[in-house]
Amino acid sequence: MQDFKGSRDYVASDELMRSVNIAVALEKPLLIKGEPGTGKTVLAQAVADSLGKELIIWNIKSTTKAQDGLYVYDTVQRLYDSQFGTAGVDDIRRYIKLGKLGEAFSRDEQAVLLIDEIDKADLEFPNDLLWELDRMEFYIPETGDTVRAKQRPIVIITSNAEKELPDAFLRRCIFHYIAFPDAATMERIVRVHFDKLDDRLLHEVLVTFYAIRELRGLQKKPSTSEVLDWLQALQIGGVDPAKISKTVPFAGVLLKKNEDMAVLNQTLRSRGRI
Amino acid sequence: MFTAFFYLLKDKGLPVSLNEWMTLMEGLDRGLEHASLTGFYYLARAVLVKTEADYDRFDQAFLQYFKGIETVEELPQELLDWLSDPAPQADYDKDEVDRRMAELELEDLKRMLEERLAEQHERHDGGNRWIGTGGTSPFGHSGYNPKGIRIGGPGRNRSAIQIAGERNFRDFREDNTLDLRQFQIALRRLRQFSALDDGPKDVLDVDETIKETSDNAGQLSLVFTRERRNMVKLLLLFDSGGSMWPYSTLCTTLFQAVSKANHFKDLKVYYFHNCFYDKLYTTPGCYESHSIDTEWVLKNLGSDYKVIIVGDASMAPSELLSRGGNIYYWYGSSNEPGITWIRRFKDRYKKIAWLNPLSPWSWEHGYGSETIDYIRRELPMYQLTVEGLEQATKALVKAR
Numbered sequence: 001m002q003d004f005k006g007s008r009d010y011v012a013s014d015e016l017m018r019s020v021n022i023a024v025a026l027e028k029p030l031l032i033k034g035e036p037g038t039g040k041t042v043l044a045q046a047v048a049d050s051l052g053k054e055l056i057i058w059n060i061k062s063t064t065k066a067q068d069g070l071y072v073y074d075t076v077q078r079l080y081d082s083q084f085g086t087a088g089v090d091d092i093r094r095y096i097k098l099g100k101l102g103e104a105f106s107r108d109e110q111a112v113l114l115i116d117e118i119d120k121a122d123l124e125f126p127n128d129l130l131w132e133l134d135r136m137e138f139y140i141p142e143t144g145d146t147v148r149a150k151q152r153p154i155v156i157i158t159s160n161a162e163k164e165l166p167d168a169f170l171r172r173c174i175f176h177y178i179a180f181p182d183a184a185t186m187e188r189i190v191r192v193h194f195d196k197l198d199d200r201l202l203h204e205v206l207v208t209f210y211a212i213r214e215l216r217g218l219q220k221k222p223s224t225s226e227v228l229d230w231l232q233a234l235q236i237g238g239v240d241p242a243k244i245s246k247t248v249p250f251a252g253v254l255l256k257k258n259e260d261m262a263v264l265n266q267t268l269r270s271r272g273r274i
Numbered sequence: 275m276f277t278a279f280f281y282l283l284k285d286k287g288l289p290v291s292l293n294e295w296m297t298l299m300e301g302l303d304r305g306l307e308h309a310s311l312t313g314f315y316y317l318a319r320a321v322l323v324k325t326e327a328d329y330d331r332f333d334q335a336f337l338q339y340f341k342g343i344e345t346v347e348e349l350p351q352e353l354l355d356w357l358s359d360p361a362p363q364a365d366y367d368k369d370e371v372d373r374r375m376a377e378l379e380l381e382d383l384k385r386m387l388e389e390r391l392a393e394q395h396e397r398h399d400g401g402n403r404w405i406g407t408g409g410t411s412p413f414g415h416s417g418y419n420p421k422g423i424r425i426g427g428p429g430r431n432r433s434a435i436q437i438a439g440e441r442n443f444r445d446f447r448e449d450n451t452l453d454l455r456q457f458q459i460a461l462r463r464l465r466q467f468s469a470l471d472d473g474p475k476d477v478l479d480v481d482e483t484i485k486e487t488s489d490n491a492g493q494l495s496l497v498f499t500r501e502r503r504n505m506v507k508l509l510l511l512f513d514s515g516g517s518m519w520p521y522s523t524l525c526t527t528l529f530q531a532v533s534k535a536n537h538f539k540d541l542k543v544y545y546f547h548n549c550f551y552d553k554l555y556t557t558p559g560c561y562e563s564h565s566i567d568t569e570w571v572l573k574n575l576g577s578d579y580k581v582i583i584v585g586d587a588s589m590a591p592s593e594l595l596s597r598g599g600n601i602y603y604w605y606g607s608s609n610e611p612g613i614t615w616i617r618r619f620k621d622r623y624k625k626i627a628w629l630n631p632l633s634p635w636s637w638e639h640g641y642g643s644e645t646i647d648y649i650r651r652e653l654p655m656y657q658l659t660v661e662g663l664e665q666a667t668k669a670l671v672k673a674r
Contacts (some may be wrong), residue, residue: 015316019320021306022306025320026304026306027295075481078488082492084493167324171291172293175325206617238540
């Protein structure tokens with residue numbers, strides 16, 4: 001069995017790599033939780049790339065039902081066809097379209113299936129998938145067929161903790177919580193995204209960034225993607241690194257809410273720096 | 275193997291099932307722990323723990339069970355034993371601690387720590403001087419101190435014992451008071467959908483209509499169904515009295531979480547001072563000009579409202595029990611004791627809960643223990659934490 005070791009574009013912590021490998025070896029879905037911007041979704045891409053497997057993404061929305069992932073019976077199309085007497089209307093199989101989970105099952109090669117933001121869906125959603133994820137098969141009553149996984153896909157599930165997930169579902173998963181990266185890890189992450197970076201600029205940016213995250217009363221803490229955008233803005237703007245902690249230029253890139261900007265400005269006024 | 279560890283985890287309140295335990299054993303069979311304790315730590319955590327809120331409990335259990343397998347400390351073992359079983363956080367005044375610590379530099383702290391190590395001969399918890407837990411001393415852990423030195427697991431290399439010992443996930447424990455978002459999530463439990471056999475069938479069921487129509491050889495046949503919507507109506511009463519002042523951030527957070535939750539059918543918020551009598555107030559200032567009659571609330575808000583009262587329930591016993599104990603009595607208010615009004619609410623609303631920001635320890639021993647005790651005889655009381663709120667919301671939606 002190949003081990004996941006992170007990829008060129010994705011910096012995975014030692015803990016995270018262990019969890020991925022445990023989940024793959026035990027053939028259990030891997031449930032990933034963490035603050036927004038800790039790279040939950042990108043992880044699946046990195047796993048697929050590093051193991052050389054196809055990635056199938058199932059994006060969950062508030063209206064998504066478990067059934068959508070298995071198959072959809074296109075009754076409307078069949079109704080149309082029947083009115084115009086198209087050939088083959090009596091063959092229900094023509095109107096059964098596999099969903100993302102069904103797709104992953106029907107692949108000849110093992111695939112990586114990402115069920116993204118499972119907590120967006122209805123509370124009952126995870127429970128409706130228990131059997132399918134456990135047995136890696138489902139039954140289509142309309143045709144009497146059973147779709148069985150040719151190769152068990154590697155299932156990665158992300159959650160933003162908007163809803164509690166049911167216990168029965170959790171019991172079947174391997175769980176990993178991605179902690180927000182510390183400064184050293186963040187430096188590695190930033191260097192993956194930027195070819196050349198002034199060391200002094202990077203140092204000042206990270207010190208200021210973590211200081212802002214520590215501010216009390218922030219409604220939304222800036223995360224990885226914000227720090228990347230901010231670095232880019234500072235580079236293009238040609239800002240003197242010495243000024244960063246005192247004036248926090250382009251703060252709007254980091255903080256998206258008026259209330260948070262007010263907190264920052266107040267701190268700058270009272271302390272003279274961040 | 276490790277069966278005692280399994281029971282220890284259960285003792286610590288981790289909901290580990292036999293299923294997951296078997297998965298762990300399977301993982302061990304396959305050598306996924308790579309024959310190292312650190313590997314075992316991560317394997318066991320990934321398989322057994324299902325929320326970051328439980329990471330800390332797991333760390334504690336792991337420390338307790340595997341303590342002594344690796345010795346990593348130069349601090350006296352006895353001291354570590356005292357620290358390995360932390361006491362709950364004692365009440366403290368943040369400003370006082372911050373003031374006390376403001377002057378100290380790291381060098382001073384190190385010198386003080388050496389003195390304490392030489393002098394300390396017994397366990398101390400909840401205090402402000404010795405090495406211990408749950409207090410405001412600068413030394414130890416599980417307490418509050420803005421500059422303290424954490425004692426309980428630092429070391430040179432990161433072995434499993436040390437990672438667990440760092441207890442990095444302590445802040446995620448659900449019995450800590452947490453942020454707005456977590457309150458919101460807890461509040462989402464507070465929903466009850468309209469029953470499927472109740473109310474008019476007035477929403478078009480598209481799927482069934484199509485199915486019926488195609489079964490009907492293409493002749494339109496409409497099918498209607500009932501709408502699912504949240505039926506919960508919430509009445510929220512906030513104590514905005516002086517003794518609630520230290521908890522204002524917490525109450526604001528809860529208030530924001532409630533007002534942002536848009537899934538209630540109706541939401542009413544009123545304020546009171548220490549206890550409620552014949553007036554409730556529409557603003558936190560509790561001014562006569564912004565008041566309404568409590569009778570009006572009782573009359574007009576139906577008994578299907580769920581009621582959450584937020585307050586420390588701590589007051590002079592006369593305010594709760596005596597006729598004329600009402601602190602607004604002299605301004606022409608009624609003279610009925612507060613407990614009468616609490617009973618009226620209890621009689622009117624079957625789903626009612628009291629959230630108290632004080633820790634349960636001080637419910638028994640603190641300044642307000644007498645009145646808290648009286649109120650608890652009338653209403654179920656929960657601590658104002660994420661866990662407490664979850665328990666309260668669960669109780670509020672439970673069918674009787």
